[in-house]
Amino acid sequence: MDESLEGVSPRIHALDLTARQFDMLAAAYGTAIDYRDLFSPQRDLPGRLRDWADKSGIRLRKLSTKARERGSRSEKVLFGLDDGYAIETVLIRRRDGMTACVSSQVGCAFACRFCASGQAGLKRNLSAGEIVEQVVRAGPKVNRIVFMGIGEPLNNYANVLDAIRILRDRRGMAFPTSGITVSTIGIPKALRSLREEHLAISLTISLHATTQEVRDRLIPGARKHALREVVAGALSWAQRHNRVVTFVYLVLPGINDTHADLQRLISMFSGRPARINLMRWNPVDSVDLAPTSDDRLGFFRQKLERAGVPVVVRDTQGRDIGAACGQLWLRDLTGIRIG
Numbered sequence: 001m002d003e004s005l006e007g008v009s010p011r012i013h014a015l016d017l018t019a020r021q022f023d024m025l026a027a028a029y030g031t032a033i034d035y036r037d038l039f040s041p042q043r044d045l046p047g048r049l050r051d052w053a054d055k056s057g058i059r060l061r062k063l064s065t066k067a068r069e070r071g072s073r074s075e076k077v078l079f080g081l082d083d084g085y086a087i088e089t090v091l092i093r094r095r096d097g098m099t100a101c102v103s104s105q106v107g108c109a110f111a112c113r114f115c116a117s118g119q120a121g122l123k124r125n126l127s128a129g130e131i132v133e134q135v136v137r138a139g140p141k142v143n144r145i146v147f148m149g150i151g152e153p154l155n156n157y158a159n160v161l162d163a164i165r166i167l168r169d170r171r172g173m174a175f176p177t178s179g180i181t182v183s184t185i186g187i188p189k190a191l192r193s194l195r196e197e198h199l200a201i202s203l204t205i206s207l208h209a210t211t212q213e214v215r216d217r218l219i220p221g222a223r224k225h226a227l228r229e230v231v232a233g234a235l236s237w238a239q240r241h242n243r244v245v246t247f248v249y250l251v252l253p254g255i256n257d258t259h260a261d262l263q264r265l266i267s268m269f270s271g272r273p274a275r276i277n278l279m280r281w282n283p284v285d286s287v288d289l290a291p292t293s294d295d296r297l298g299f300f301r302q303k304l305e306r307a308g309v310p311v312v313v314r315d316t317q318g319r320d321i322g323a324a325c326g327q328l329w330l331r332d333l334t335g336i337r338i339g
């Protein structure tokens, strides 16, 4: 992370600033505000903050709320961006707090067959500040963050890691990294870098196949990533950090749910620092796939359990408002889908 102010434009987004950069700006403009004030969850930001922003030419907020949709346990917020696109953030209520499911990119380059978010391709990366702002705007009840919205976080490595560092800074939001999960298709080079970071985050790998051929069909953008390198990179991260890595497996009838798949999953993960989350496909308009049956999911779960591989069946929240995993579309400012 470059902590100097070089190249920082006067219209910089306050939530892009590290505490050190803030100190330098505070010294240059003189201020009575504290770094923590930048992360104020209030809708009407305190006057002293607005005065400081006017004086220093800093933008306190960059996202504009375009729409909100409430479901039984989740809420979806459509945030407009400066360049005419709109991304979505999902808030999920839990018994002990709230989870913010944040977007990391404007669209996605990987074009997974089963997912809405990659249908328009990748337009650009979100900045660290645009990621942090999604959490700030979600309010103080958020105690978990999952990078499971639009985009592939490890394809925007620098900004996602900067966002995590800003979020966890004790002088700012002091968000515990143990409450942050990065979900990724597992880009091997980025996994090697992540292994060396001193960050106590959780890691989830979207695996979805046990052969290269099936994975290439399901995740066309990841064709150059060898499946065994993805798995080895994730397990190496787990060993280095003394953690368990979660592998997500979307069970798709007739595609990746054969007995041979089950056997390969068992031999890949038995005795490893890994757990498997079996998932059902959430429907996406104009995508010709079918969700698996409860029986098939139960069969996979039972066989994996018997082989000693930790496994859970995970059902995602938000299907009632099109906010479940993989159902978020890149949109324009009026909410019309792109892709």
Ligand SMILES: C[S@@+](CC[C@H](N)C(=O)[O-])C[C@H]1O[C@@H](n2cnc3c(N)ncnc32)[C@H](O)[C@@H]1O
Pocket (backbone or CB within 6 Å): 112, 114, 115, 116, 117, 147, 148, 149, 150, 151, 152, 153, 183, 184, 185, 205, 206, 248, 250, 279, 280, 281, 282, 283, 284, 325, 326, 327
């Ligand atoms: C939308 S992705 C974003 C994070 C990252 N790009 C990834 O693929 O892990 C979050 C999770 O949703 C899963 N997913 C995508 N489309 C889905 C769908 N239609 N039904 C269920 N899960 C889906 C992905 O495989 C991934 O585990």
Ligand code: SF4
Pocket (backbone or CB within 6 Å): 108, 109, 110, 111, 112, 115, 116, 117, 118, 119, 149, 150, 151, 152, 185, 206, 326
């Ligand atoms: S599942 Fe993840 S990697 Fe695949 S298109 Fe959706 S957001 Fe991108």
